[in-house]
Amino acid sequence: MTDNVQLNTLSPAEGAKHPRRRVGRGIGSGLGKTGGRGHKGQKSRAGGFHKVGFEGGQMPLQRRLPKRGFTPLGGHLRAEVRLSELQALPVDEIDVQVLKQAGVVGQAVRFVKVIKSGELSRKVVLKGLTATAGARAAIEAAGGSLA
Known part of the structure; x- marks a missing residue:
């Protein structure tokens, strides 16, 4: 690396930049005539494409699979x-x-629901809550209760 690096002398590394591919510009370019699109079909046409998940008229995967799960409106x-x-x-x-x-x-x-994770060293009274068996034992051992 040279000691004299200036903003006006910076340039990309050799081979980092490639010229833009110009398709459909004659036989000599290697991408003339069909322009890399092959022959016929929807994908060869200008403006001819389809929505995400479209399978050529076949029933799409997201419609073939059954609906599963449910998230309530309130989260x-x-x-x-x-x-x-x-x-x-x-x-x-x-x-x-x-x-x-x-x-x-x-x-x-x-x-x-209260789960047994961590320590409880004081008396607490739980109202309207459920607890796992281990958590219930830990609460009662500390002198608390579940109402």
């Missing part, structure tokens, strides 16, 4: 909460509304 209605997230909350009586206000779950959530 995801269910959420999971860890024991460590309950530990961080400042209140002892916890329900879905408390979790929403604390920003632990989204506003559209209606059903919350």
